[in-house]
Amino acid sequence: MNAKKQPVILNGLPVAESLKEPLFSSIEKLASRGIVPCLATILVGDDPSSATYVKMKGNACRRLGIDSKRITLDTSTSTAALIAVIEQLNNDPSIHGILLQHPVPPHIDERAAFEAISIDKDVDGVTMMGFAQNAFGAAPYPSCTPAAILAILDYYQLKVEGKHAVVIGRSPILGKPVSLMLLNRNATVTICHSKTENLSDIVRSGDIVVAAVGRAKFVKAGWIKPGAVILDAGYNAGNVGDVDYAECEPIAGAITPVPSGVGPVTIAALLKHTVEAAERLSMAR
Amino acid sequence: MNAKKQPVILNGLPVAESLKEPLFSSIEKLASRGIVPCLATILVGDDPSSATYVKMKGNACRRLGIDSKRITLDTSTSTAALIAVIEQLNNDPSIHGILLQHPVPPHIDERAAFEAISIDKDVDGVTMMGFAQNAFGAAPYPSCTPAAILAILDYYQLKVEGKHAVVIGRSPILGKPVSLMLLNRNATVTICHSKTENLSDIVRSGDIVVAAVGRAKFVKAGWIKPGAVILDAGYNAGNVGDVDYAECEPIAGAITPVPSGVGPVTIAALLKHTVEAAERLSMAR
Incomplete structure (x- = not known):
């Protein structure tokens, strides 16, 4: 490598576009079968940056034609109550991806909450099984x-x-x-x-x-x-x-x-995983 | 560190003894409840070094007062047949640990076979969940x-x-x-x-x-x-x-x-995990 060469600026925007571009036809095909991919985001508490991230993710979904279901829970939510919400989303056939915004308030057992996410809807690779699939080079949805x-x-x-x-x-x-x-x-x-x-x-x-x-x-x-x-x-x-x-x-x-x-590439990956989860889950049914 | 110093020879034998020593009282306690820890070893095919390893593991069990059940399957065994054997062992309450000797013949899907091992009996940490638990610092039975x-x-x-x-x-x-x-x-x-x-x-x-x-x-x-x-x-x-x-x-x-x-320390770890699995499984019942 030649240090005198101008550095390449690795602009994420065209990379994000390249990930999103093929999703339009996938979303269209799903629509023809009456399916709209839907990402559920869960925000616990009122951390302002977390709120911003979750909002950005929801907006990115909307721009692409993906539904998003935003769930905001009180800071005082217990681990058990959070897990109950996740399990409802696991069982809801209209939801294809579940994102629990990290970090959760310190009294919550974040690992237990992550583990509650169904592997089929773990579009951010946060479960232990998702981690292992990724480690073994076989994850449908890496982080x-x-x-x-x-x-x-x-x-x-x-x-x-x-x-x-x-x-x-x-x-x-x-x-x-x-x-x-x-x-x-x-x-x-x-x-x-x-x-x-x-x-x-x-x-x-x-x-x-x-x-x-x-x-x-x-x-x-x-x-x-x-x-x-x-x-x-x-x-x-x-x-x-x-x-x-x-x-x-x-x-x-x-x-x-x-x-x-x-x-922006991280968000595009999330959208991609959500669309792919919708495809896989609707095939499995 | 001083390179002129005599190197320390890291003899594994006393390390193995230090892992095995506490197991005697655990085995005694289990015996008082009518439980003998039992490791099932599965050897597929006739690779001589694999056969030697499996035999060594069985002998090590016997010397400590652990049962071992040695299962030898023909080289031509199918993945499905191997998985059926593993599932029998999963469901057998007298078995506490399952070791599938690596490598299996190339026509077998080794990953699928490893995944068939119940996490509760995965005493060699070969499952994806066992791997992830280990990666997260929380594995009862690391490899x-x-x-x-x-x-x-x-x-x-x-x-x-x-x-x-x-x-x-x-x-x-x-x-x-x-x-x-x-x-x-x-x-x-x-x-x-x-x-x-x-x-x-x-x-x-x-x-x-x-x-x-x-x-x-x-x-x-x-x-x-x-x-x-x-x-x-x-x-x-x-x-x-x-x-x-x-x-x-x-x-x-x-x-x-x-x-x-x-x-020898690897074998001692296997014995330790088998005894601990017998303790956990018998508590859970």
Whole structure:
């Protein structure tokens, strides 16, 4: 790679369009059978960014001709009450995908709630079975942000096989699944986190860097190997990612901006999974 | 770490004893309730090393006072017939653990067969749900070889947190789960495989190296950082591991021999999981 070359800006918008484009005919075919794909979103509590995310997802559905059912529950909702809501959605044939917005209030057992989602409607790959299917390279619905990262690499024809990918973050719906997806694509993968020693040295060994820490401008220019491909999955207050974009952009070979990088592709992946779930569930019936 | 120090030989035998020792009283307590833990082993075909492994596991059960039920199926057994046998064992209350010896003949869908094992009797962590529980740090029965590797690190009080662990191999029952277990113990983890470029350089960056490739003497002295901890999960023809022991031993800070390294601890983990499964299943009834 040549560090003097202009970096490629990995704009997520055309990637999102490429994921959504084939959905129109799928939605039309479903409509001819009287089926409208429907995503149920569940928001517990009144966290303003979570509310924004859920609203964005609902709007994105509407623009594509997908129904969305928005369920807002009080902060004081119990785990049992949340699970009861999820089970109703599991049993409702008009619902094809269920998204429980993360994070839920701390008194709720989030893992138990995620596990309550039927694997057939787990369009964000949050269940343990969805995680395992993904780890084994056979998930119909991998977690949407990891799926978005892979979609960006594919769209811009960036090579993954044999490359050293460094993932910063190890959450169950982002760091871990994206690491396993990159591994299944034959990258050599290093997973870093808050206890990693010499983090900057390790990041500097990465041909591909995925930032998934949730800390604004955490990744600095000095950490980046010239020419590396940088995928910023962060989205923090002030519309900034986990990567110090201004600093890192001149060094990177390719980099996702924030906003308009991973974010819109994540939403497109969610729409895609919802339409596919509607197809599969209506075939199964 | 001081490379001039004599390397610690990570003998697996005392580790295996430390895992088995507490089982005697558990077995006694179960006996007082009329329960004898029982491991069913299934061998499909006539691969001689697989036959040896299964026999060793049965013998180890007997020495501890655990029953074992050895099922040998013809090479021509179909996936459906194998699954039918597994389902019988799932439904047999006298069986507490089920081990399907890997590999099965190529015409069998091994994944489907593994998935047929009840999660409650999956004492080798081969199911997708067992894998996910392990990835999320909550598996009652992680895969036995990964569990053995962690047990050796613990027994010899080798620090994992913050260390850079390099795992060579990415199989669903060894490389992937041990990587996630080391990650959950706060190691920074790099997963390498057949498509990894600059493998020797990457291995040389490891404070902990897990060799799980299945190729005799694959890991060479020049690949080892002086003082590194080497765990050799390989067992190849001629009683040799995946690490060139004679070459690497003088450089390592600590190293498992082959035989008497990871192997006996793997069997001890299997016995431990079987006894624990007998306890859990008999409580549930």
